[in-house]
Amino acid sequence: SQQGEEDPQALSIQEGENATMNCSYKTSINNLQWYRQNSGRGLVHLILIRSNEREKHSGRLRVTLDTSKKSSSLLITASRAADTASYFCATAGYSGAGSYQLTFGKGTKLSVIP
Amino acid sequence: DARVTQTPRHKVTEMGQEVTMRCQPILGHNTVFWYRQTMMQGLELLAYFRNRAPLDDSGMPKDRFSAEMPDATLATLKIQPSEPRDSAVYFCASGLYGGQADTQYFGPGTRLTVL
Numbered sequence: 325s326q327q328g329e330e331d332p333q334a335l336s337i338q339e340g341e342n343a344t345m346n347c348s349y350k351t352s353i354n355n356l357q358w359y360r361q362n363s364g365r366g367l368v369h370l371i372l373i374r375s376n377e378r379e380k381h382s383g384r385l386r387v388t389l390d391t392s393k394k395s396s397s398l399l400i401t402a403s404r405a406a407d408t409a410s411y412f413c414a415t416a417g418y419s420g421a422g423s424y425q426l427t428f429g430k431g432t433k434l435s436v437i438p
Numbered sequence: 439d440a441r442v443t444q445t446p447r448h449k450v451t452e453m454g455q456e457v458t459m460r461c462q463p464i465l466g467h468n469t470v471f472w473y474r475q476t477m478m479q480g481l482e483l484l485a486y487f488r489n490r491a492p493l494d495d496s497g498m499p500k501d502r503f504s505a506e507m508p509d510a511t512l513a514t515l516k517i518q519p520s521e522p523r524d525s526a527v528y529f530c531a532s533g534l535y536g537g538q539a540d541t542q543y544f545g546p547g548t549r550l551t552v553l
Contacts, residue, residue, distance in 0.1 A: 366442070423496070
């Protein structure tokens with residue numbers, strides 16, 4: 325399976341601190357995406373990094389990708405209480421059945437304490 | 439502000455009953471996905487359509503689940519008969535793909551409870 329696995333499962337930090345979440349996967353990918361899910365809501369796309377990219381920034385988000393280690397990290401700088409949510413990595417590539425799809429990990433639950 | 443809509447938002451039903459969930463994808467998107475989310479399994483892809491044609495439904499229990507796109511503005515997911523183990527949040531997502539999967543836009547989900 326190419327499913328991403330996030331680490332840690334849960335993270336609690338103070339407002340203003342940085343939050344780092346990691347994702348590992350098993351097979352080759354076309355791109356890797358990070359999504360956020362607030363409690364009781366659907367997932368929201370945050371950022372996409374392609375397999376030939378190593379780093380990408382979007383506002384307070386920084387994503388890195390190391391295809392040799394099959395891992396990615398999401399850094400949220402200067403966290404805010406509103407960043408409290410679950411964060412999922414999703415790998416884009418071919419499934420065992422041969423279809424091209426996103427496969428989601430189980431997420432990191434981030435709590436930012438005011 | 440275009441968004442994916444899903445109905446109903448909540449559904450409580452008894453085992454054996456038929457359940458139908460509906461999704462309206464973002465206008466112009468050509469790909470629609472159905473996912474199921476549970477605490478134990480996380481987010482699982484059930485099926486997806488491109489230009490209304492089913493591309494992959496290998497994640498869906500075929501004996502009781504069925505997914506259709508009667509037209510470009512409506513996707514449905516049916517469970518008949520429903521079982522308690524089907525209790526989960528079901529998400530629909532849509533995207534515009536020129537050949538490879540990129541950003542997906544999720545609806546708010548249907549929270550299903552089967553008693």
